Amino acid sequence: MDFAEVWTVSYRLSGARPDLLNDLPTVRRALQDSAQAAGLHVLSCAHHTFTPQGVSLALILSESHLAAHTWPEAGGAYVTATSCSPASKEAVTAVADVLTRAFDAQEVTSTVVSL
Template structure:
């Protein structure tokens, strides 16, 4: 099997849907993982009291997708970290379709930058 480097996408969403709905967010992140071709191992989501937001993670064989929401300012921070054959940009597109943000910032970081030892 060919090694593919780990890609970490950081999505900042403004004006997204479902920022206080843990079930909808669990479904969205799980569907995003499936769209990327990732293997879902489990998920855990927590709703804060008084609709103060959600924190959640979908654990993947290829790493994870996590979300933290601040509904009082209409903001969600999402991390999509995948390695192997999984395609994180497909996960990002699936999340755009489900959460329909008014605006988005996407940052990509390659997490495979391993230094070679000096001789």
């Protein structure tokens, strides 16, 4: 593998439903569905639910990782996907679509960085 093949995509969600952002099963399913939409392979999961609100969850992938941090009180979340598999515009868009639907977000923006 050439290091130039490694990439990270950051997704910023805004205007999302606080109840969905604070629900661990919803966050887990959104990331699992995102991995599937991008053609990535989940190996394991770790998470923490904060009091009074907020969820952090990371999926360990055979390609690297996918992580989410939510701020229900602000209606926002930050999701990062890092992979050593080739990135495609279609995969980046598919993940944004999954996140938009899962959290009923008004806006999802993405930034791709090749490492």
